[in-house]
Amino acid sequence: MGGKFLRKMSKLDKLDAEIITLLQSDGRRPSVEMARLLNVAEGTIRKRIERLIGEQVIQISAWADPLKIGYQNYAVLMLRVDLQELDRAAEQIAKQPEIFFLGTCTGAYDLFVTACFHSLQHMHEFITQRLSRVAGIRKVSTSHVMRVVKRDYSFDVTLTEQVQPDRLVRARGKATSSSGRAPPAPKAVVSRGQRGRRPAMEVR
DSSP states (O other), X not given: OOGGGOOOOOOOOHHHHHHHHHHHHOTTXXXXXXXXXXXXXXXXXXXXXXXXXXXXXXXXXXXXXXGGTTOOEEEEEEEEEOGGGHHHHHHHHHXXXXXXXXXXXXXXXXXXXXXXXXXXXXXXXXXXXXXXGSTTEEEEEEEEEOOOOOOOOOOOOOOOOOOOGGGOEEETTEEEOTTSSOOOOOOOOOOOOOOOOOOOOEEO
């Protein structure tokens, strides 16, 4: 699959993790307050946030509950797609306004899609009039979400920065990084394997 779907893991240290955690609890939290809580300069907080946004580590925006702004149906769509069309199909489907999550996946299907619709008629129009025009789709399996039990977009942050020995400095008898923080342990990155090709578009 095309490399443009793979994001390079950003290097995150303890301060990055603390900033992300604070913003996840309150995205409107002022940088002055975070600087006071973390005992660093406000300018440092602003620069870190700008970098995290620029590297697409975080996004700061207002999230609206779709069920309270006119949408009635959550749906999960599992798509089987010809592998040579997978990237193009994913890009084309992702442009549809009803889609709020799309990812390639392993297993019996190739694309995992979640979407919101105003009605069953809206969903029917989406599948039969728009999704059906996407080249390469062989099968679509749909499922309705009957009740939302948990919806949370906060995650524990994994530290990825690895501090080399020559970057360590001594502070009050303890080894720390040049930023004044203890170096985190390295984390392993696991890659995915390839899938075989699967053989006309059916919906169930």
